[in-house]
Amino acid sequence: MTPEEQAAKIKQLREEISNLNKSVPDQYLEQFLIARSWNVAAAKDQLLKMYEWRDKNQIDYHPVATDENKLPVLYAVRGFHSIPDSNLEAQPGISEAVLRINKYMGGACLHKTDREGCPVYIERLGYHKAKELAKYTKVEEVQGYHIGCNEFLHRVVMKDCSIAAGRHINRETVIFDCTGMNWGQLHMPALNFIRAIADCDQKYYPETLNKFFLVNAPSAFVYVWKIVKAWLDPGTIAKIQIIGSDYKKALLEQIAPENLPKFLGGECDCDHMDGGCVPSQVLKNAKPLNATDANQKVATAYNDDIMKQGKTSDTIRGPAFH
Ligand SMILES: [Zn+2]
Known part of the structure; x- marks a missing residue:
């Protein structure tokens, strides 16, 4: 066309x-x-x-963290202008569900930008405690968390990247690192979380993926991929590259070495931050996330009072994008 x-x-x-x-x-x-x-x-x-x-679901009113409102971030961020480098911490206002989910996650970070100016999201999928995630968290909680992250990504980070690149940026590059993956992760209830997230993204946040690299994929991953592939749109599948240990060239073609963590073949180590480039609760390189009474047991990303403030305060809601 x-x-x-x-x-x-x-x-x-x-x-x-x-x-x-x-x-x-x-x-x-x-x-x-x-x-x-x-x-x-x-x-x-x-x-x-x-x-x-x-x-x-009143998604337009979802609160998003900005440098002005000082709302705690929902995941680690590195290298953007409008929001200081931060980690997810057990700060008041973050829901208990978000902290609990992250206890079993191998690590995640929105880490700088690729050569096209798109933000790069890195997840250490191989270190996820898949069975515990499925056992101790609910799909609604994972969805609520994911929506909170998506709104922050699209309303705050994409705007930041658009200004820096001088063009409209609406896509994210994703790296899933499978280092550490084993047969224990072939766990159907945990895979259903991936299904719920993929379903939400494809329906409500379509075409927001730039490139998707699944690196260090073990041979057992073929079986997981067969299951997951059936849930994805052909357009999404076309953007996914599954690479074994020989991934460095492909990543460096997409991402400049100074923006790519050392453990993925780049030069970045974010040594100014607790947890480096990608803090991980499982690898215990960052502060533990212990919930208190200030972290409410709700399925949304933030406590109820903060979720409600989104309806009355432009500052906490952040700029709308549609
Ligand atoms: Zn880094």
């Missing part, structure tokens, strides 16, 4: 949803069109369902 034909489809979709009175950039409409192979009716249908979901 030519750029002119694509522009015509975007215009057509914009006209079809004009009665919604939403001000959205062309790039946002384009995400839905690409996800639905440029079928305007299908893209409109997905867009309407997304708005329905956001309204029903």
Whole structure:
């Protein structure tokens, strides 16, 4: 399809949803069109369902951490202008569920940008305690946490990256490091969490993936991949590269060495931060996350009072993107 034909489809979709009175950039409409192979009716249908979901769950009012509101971050961040380098810590206001989920996670960080200016999310998937995650956490809690992270990513970090790159950035590059993975992680209840997250992203945050690298994949991963692949859109599958131990060249082609952690073949070690580039509760390189009474037992990412403040305060809600 030519750029002119694509522009015509975007215009057509914009006209079809004009009665919604939403001000959205062309790039946002384009995400839905690409996800639905440029079928305007299908893209409109997905867009309407997304708005329905956001309204029903009041996602527009979800609080997001910024440098101004000093709300604690939901995961580690490194290398952005508008938010200082931070770790997830057991600060008041973070829900107990988020702290509990992270106790069993191998480590995650939104770590700097790739050569295209997209933020890079790194997860040490191989160190996840899959069985404990499935046993001690609920899918609603994982979903609530994921939505909180997504809103922060799209409303705060993508804006930051867009300013730095001088163009509209709406996609994230993801690295899943499988180092440490074993047969124990072939655990169906834990894989169902991946399914719930992938389902949420594909329906409500379509085409927000730039590149996806699954590195250090052990041979056993073939079996996991067969299961997971069935849950993904063809567009998502096309962006995923599964690489064994020979991954450095592919990562360095996408990410400059100073932005890539040393343990992934780059030069960065973030030695100014507890936990370095990717703090991990399982590897115990960062402060333990022990919940107190100031961490409420709710399925949302933040305590109820902070979730409610999003409805009344522009500062805590952060800039809307649609
Ligand atoms: Zn680093």
